[in-house]
Amino acid sequence: MSPPATARLYYDDATLLDFHATVTGLRDGGRIVLLDRTAFYPTSGGQPFDRGELHGIPVVDVEDEEAVIAHHLASPLERPVGSAVHGRVDAARRMDHMQQHTGQHLLSAWLADRYGWPTVSVHFGDESATVDVTADVAAEDLPEQLARIEHEVNEAVVANHPITISYEDAATVSGLRKASDRDGMLRIITIEGIDRSACGGTHVSRTGAIGAILLRRAERTRGQLRLEFLCGQRAVTRARLDADLLARTARPLSASPADLPVLIEQQQQRVMTLERDRRQLLETIAGYRATELWAATRVTGSGVRHVEQVVDGAVRDHETLAQALTARGPCTVLLTTASGGLLLAASTDSGVDAGKQLKAILSAHGGRGGGSPRMAQGTLPPEHLESACRALRDSLQQPSP
Ligand SMILES: [Zn+2]
DSSP, X not given: OOOOOOEEGGGTOTTOOEEEEEEEXXXXXXXXXXXXXXXXXXXXXXXXXXXXXXXXXXXXXXXXETTEEEEEESSOOOSOTTOEEEEEEOHHHHHHHHHHHHXXXXXXXXXXHHHOOOXXXXXXXXXXXXXXXXXOOOGGGXXXXXXHHHHHHHHHHHTTOBEEEEEEETTTOOOOSXXXXXXXXXXXXXXXXXXXXXXXXXXXXXXXXXXXXXXXXXXXXXXXXXXXXXXXXXXXXXXXXXXXXXXXXXXXXXXXXXXXXXXXXXXXXXXXXXXXXXXXXXXXXXXXXXXXXXXXXXXXXXXOEEEEEEOSSOGGGGHHHHXXXXXXXXXXXXXXXXXXXXXXXXXXXXXXXXXXXXXXXXXXXXXXXXXXXXXXXXXXXXXXXXXXXXXXXXXXXXXOO
16 A cells, blocks of 8 residues: 655745654665655755754655655664654755745746746756856846846845745636646745746745845856856855955955956966067077087088987977077987987988887887977887987987987
């Protein structure tokens, strides 16, 4: 015989958080408990489940099975079917969910009626919630629009409109934001003067209890506009974190947060100028070093010089030196780093394909890399560097320096 349906106490009183009930069913050795009545809200309609305690045992999940509500407990309830139990819903978590959920009703109504932006979908997350709306608005107008919407919905919060629950027949109900696909009695949530929606969730009883509504972010996703919003204490907590983050960002710059946008732009300009100057200096230095190295290298019988040099840092930072050398005349250039980096460059008149030569040596010595006929780079285990260089010299048919 299936257990009797669970009466949902939260339907008519969202403030009732302490209740007594009778156990009507037990599953999984008492870890899942069914009751004749409950104040625990199960995950449904996007609103997450309530936590709390049942007979002193933590409730870790609550599932809606249509007729009954299944309470999942952290440990088995060691009481038989028919016993009386006491339930206590975590008030802070419930209030938080009611604020996000009711805030969404208000926000969606406002966006649809005042801006013509209907809500397509809603998601409630652990830290923030989002609504996806269809909105025809230019990207450059969006920040101003959002600031205005945020201001207006917060005014509607402060106006403290009553929020009521009524039961109306699906066949005769009118004025709903979205037609319900259910038959029979509908549970209607009305924000006076603002919205009428069929909904099974828990809501605060006046808009003032939603608390502040923060429209934090907007992004375009699959043709919709996704708005991140936070209500009540969440909005305050998030604003606090954002303010701390700004203060921390401003501190090393000895600036006030308000000066950050200008200051960061100035610093970016400065970094770009410095980077350009640095490149010019590196080119000048590379020219001098190339002259020195060129003079210190013997010309071989074939008329092609082979220049070798151990360099600091990464080999890619020394491309300019290799280019300065190969621009001087027929030569090959091998630059190495102690950590196993190699760069091989070849002048156009050297008769050497740097990419092919280096790749062959690297693959024979457990390394990887490649490049063009004029310049190639790679890395190999440092312990193979010496034998790889030797092999490379042989393949270039150059004597060791
Ligand atoms: Zn609702």
